[in-house]
Amino acid sequence: MSATGTEWYPLRVTAPPRPLVFGGHAIAKRLGKEGIPDWAVGETWEVSDVDGHQSTVMDGPLAAATLRELVAKDPEGLMGEGWSGEFFPVLTKFIDASGALPVHLHADDATARAKEGQVNGKTEAWHILDAAPGATALCGLKDGVSKEELHQALLEQDFDAVLRRLPVRAGETIYVPGGTLHSFGPDTLIYEIEQTSDIQQHAMRWNMQDGSAVPDEQWHANLEALVGEIRLEPRPDFRSGLPIVAGDGVERMFCCAGPHFALERWHAGTAQPLRHSFATAQVLTNVGAPVQVRVGDWSEELGPAQTLLLPAAVGRVEIDGPADVLFGYLPDLARDVIAPLTAAGYSRELIAALGEGLEPQT
Incomplete structure (x- = not known):
């Protein structure tokens, strides 16, 4: 029970x-x-907790409550001691890029406030669950590309002229700062974690909802807006993550981390259960069998590609192996990321490569 009297438990949400x-059909x-x-x-x-796409609790005493309502009801019980905010700060998705996604970007925080009237932008990360041999992603501009050169390439729909094309391999993760032009697919299946936002600017002549054509006037306006919001400098790369031993046959892999979210992938065998204590809400997603x-007296099966939201107030989870699961969360970077990785012997240079905000203080 939290300080407000809320009886928290693992939440299944829509x-x-x-x-x-x-x-x-890859997600199924x-x-x-x-x-x-x-x-x-x-x-x-x-x-x-994106406006118009809010998750709703499916069962238990909090059934039918939206995430927004839970944040208002008991922000510290949900998110952890000292936290306050108006909405749940992390968005997670499975994305089936059987075809190629549109080339697009999401504004960073400052640009979202200045140009979109939004409180934050959208930094994101892609964790690759499956990819066909030879699969690639476009992410970030080639060195030296100007906004004028970019605009001309977008008019010609010649994306490889200006964008970096990177190889994609299952198990790797790329941290994509807001303002970075990108796309991935085809034949790629990912888990995406990001800031709670749905702002974006597209370069394509078709709508991703139904494939219909974008009228010329709107398309040119879209390109102008995209070029006005792009950051030229980010050139992120895929990384394999930093593993640490968390028990007998239990591996904890730090996939990415930054001020807006962190993502870990845990594997466990049968010698010991996976045991994880936490002080901030955890989005637990099963990517295995x-x-x-188990959380206290609560115990249920979590099926393949199913998700539980674990409020901070529950504090601890135990999962029987074999297990292959993801934990996404809003981190205290010093406590949740830097401390355990430093204790495991990783240098600050390696830790900093996981994302943003992890460099040593000067």
Whole structure:
């Protein structure tokens, strides 16, 4: 129970599918997610507090409450001691890029406030769950590309002239700062974690919702807006993460981290359960076979590609192996990321490469 008297427990929340033109059937067929339709699914938003796409609790005493309502009801019980805010700060998704995503960007925080009238932008990270041999992603501009050269390439739809094309491999993660032009697919399946936002600027002549043509006047306006919001300097790379031993046969992999979110992937065998204590809300997503999850007296099975939101107030989770799960959260970087990795012997240079805000203080 939290200080407000809220009886917190692991929350199953709605994760509606989105029928986008680049989607397919990989979320059901490759990950085993049940309860989604047979039509091509581009995304499932596993935990979301985006306006118009808010997750709702599915069962228990808090059933039918939205994340926004839970934040208002007991922000510290949900997010951790000392936290305050108007909405749940982390958005997580499965994305099936059976086809290629549009080339697009999301504004960074300062640009979102200045040009979009939003309180924050959208930095994101992609954790690759599956990818065909030879799969690639576009991410960041080539060195030396000017805004004028970029605009001309976008008019010609010649993206490889200005964008870096990177190889994509399962198990790797890339941290993508707001303002970075990007795309990925085809034949790529990812788990995405990001700031709570849906702002974006597209370079394509088609709409990703239904493939319909974007009128010329609107398309040129879109390109002008995109060039006005882009950051020229970010050139992120895919990384394999930093593992530490968390028990007998239990591995804790730090995939990425920054001020807006962190993502870890844990593997456990059968010698010991996975045991994880935490002080901030955890988005627990199963990317393996069904597992048994225990929080205090609460115990339930979590199926493939299913998600639980673990409020900070519950504090600890135990999962029987074999297990392959993700934990996404809003970190205290010093406590949740730097301290355990430093204790494991990693240099600050290696830790800093996980994302942003991890460099040694000068």
